[in-house]
Amino acid sequence: MDDLYIRKVCEGDTNAFRYFLKEYKDMAFSIAVSVVKDPFLAEEVVQDAFLKTFNGLPAFNKRSKFSTWFYRIVVNESLMRLKRIKREIVSFEGLPGHNLSGEDLPDNAGETGNEGLLDSIREEEQSRLINKALERLDPRESLALRLFYLQEESIKGVCELTGWSEANTKVILFRARRNMFALLRTAMKTNP
Amino acid sequence: MPDEEPNNHKKTGRTGDGPAGDASEKRFAGLMKNSLLPMPFSNFEDDTMWKIEQNLRHRKNIFKDLKLSGLFFGLGTSFGLLINTLLLRNQLLPPGFSPGQLVLPFQLLFVLFVILQLEKIVRLAIKMKTGSGN
Numbered sequence: 001m002d003d004l005y006i007r008k009v010c011e012g013d014t015n016a017f018r019y020f021l022k023e024y025k026d027m028a029f030s031i032a033v034s035v036v037k038d039p040f041l042a043e044e045v046v047q048d049a050f051l052k053t054f055n056g057l058p059a060f061n062k063r064s065k066f067s068t069w070f071y072r073i074v075v076n077e078s079l080m081r082l083k084r085i086k087r088e089i090v091s092f093e094g095l096p097g098h099n100l101s102g103e104d105l106p107d108n109a110g111e112t113g114n115e116g117l118l119d120s121i122r123e124e125e126q127s128r129l130i131n132k133a134l135e136r137l138d139p140r141e142s143l144a145l146r147l148f149y150l151q152e153e154s155i156k157g158v159c160e161l162t163g164w165s166e167a168n169t170k171v172i173l174f175r176a177r178r179n180m181f182a183l184l185r186t187a188m189k190t191n192p
Numbered sequence: 193m194p195d196e197e198p199n200n201h202k203k204t205g206r207t208g209d210g211p212a213g214d215a216s217e218k219r220f221a222g223l224m225k226n227s228l229l230p231m232p233f234s235n236f237e238d239d240t241m242w243k244i245e246q247n248l249r250h251r252k253n254i255f256k257d258l259k260l261s262g263l264f265f266g267l268g269t270s271f272g273l274l275i276n277t278l279l280l281r282n283q284l285l286p287p288g289f290s291p292g293q294l295v296l297p298f299q300l301l302f303v304l305f306v307i308l309q310l311e312k313i314v315r316l317a318i319k320m321k322t323g324s325g326n
Contacts, residue, residue: 017244021237030229043233047240054244127226134227149224177220 002066010058017054024067027151028074034142035078036085037135045081049074064160071151072161075143082139133183141176148173254320261313268309272302 001019008016028049032042052073060069134142147153147161158169233239279285279295 014244014248015241018237018241021240025231025236026228029231030227033229039232043231043236046231047236047243050240051243051247055247126223130223130227131229145224146227149221150227180220 003062006057006060006062006066009054017050020053020066020070021050024070028071030146030150031071031074031143032078034134034146035075035082035139037139041081041085042078045077046074049077052077068157068160071147075161078143129184129187133180133187136183137176137179140172141179144169144172145176145180251320254316258313258316258320261309261316265309265313269306272305276302 002023005016005019025046028046029039029042032045032049033039036042036045049070053070056073060066134145137145143162144158147158148155151157153161155166155169155173158164158173159166162169164172276295276299279298280291282291285291285294
């Protein structure tokens with residue numbers, strides 16, 4: 001389907017690009033907001049990414065999937081924006097009472113009691129809690145989690161999209177998962 | 193980036209192995225499926241399409257400018273070469289001037305203009321290629 005619309009856009013049918021907007025805007029927004037942590041900035045990032053994609057479409061070589069190519073643009077735009085604004089995103093690692101850096105947690109910190117914790121979260125609460133926790137997570141960690149679990153990318157896929165090394169990606173994912181559980185546990189305590 | 197995590201964790205990025213770890217991983221993966229954030233701005237598609245059309249129009253204008261620049265650059269260069277040749281043949285020399293007095297400054301000026309204009313055209317071409325609005 002993507003190929004058909006790529007051809008249409010390349011033949012001059014600008015309106016055919018709406019297909020890509022409809023199809024990819026939500027995932028692109030999720031990726032961007034993971035990094036920049038602000039919905040308005042994320043909207044700008046996604047718009048810029050779509051613009052770059054539109055301009056680069058004639059040069060798209062189809063060696064990779066369109067989605068991989070596009071999400072790589074979104075990730076790069078998000079990281080570039082994060083650098084540019086130099087905004088201090090308060091990482092939860094630095095917050096008092098949330099000292100969850102990898103060194104301070106036991107190896108099974110993320111595992112113990114996870115089953116009970118996960119089961120106790122009601123369906124309707126899941127989305128809200130997960131997204132709140134992701135919002136507080138370090139940009140790289142929330143990005144890795146969304147790409148790995150939501151976009152169902154492999155470790156290699158995450159590396160391809162982010163430019164991180166494989167070892168780095170695994171460490172980020174490991175920490176992200178553990179910190180996520182810790183955040184969910186905290187959230188459950190404050191909102192039983 | 194500290195690398196103290198146990199080796200089995202590094203292989204998968206997971207926090208636990210074994211049946212309990214697998215179940216937890218599956219449950220977590222299931223939970224993470226709820227982390228998709230829908231675009232909250234209802235006019236996002238229209239805004240983006242408007243931006244794309246503006247950008248297209250802008251690029252078309254740049255292309256037009258680029259064509260005109262090329263044309264006048266070609267005309268100017270040819271005209272400059274012609275004057276240069278005529279000067280060298282003493283056909284255009286005003287009375288009282290020797291070729292050495294006029295030809296060298298003219299040639300220097302000519303080369304300077306060619307380089308400056310060429311640089312501007314190259315910049316315009318790059319701007320068009322990247323689609324930059326600035």
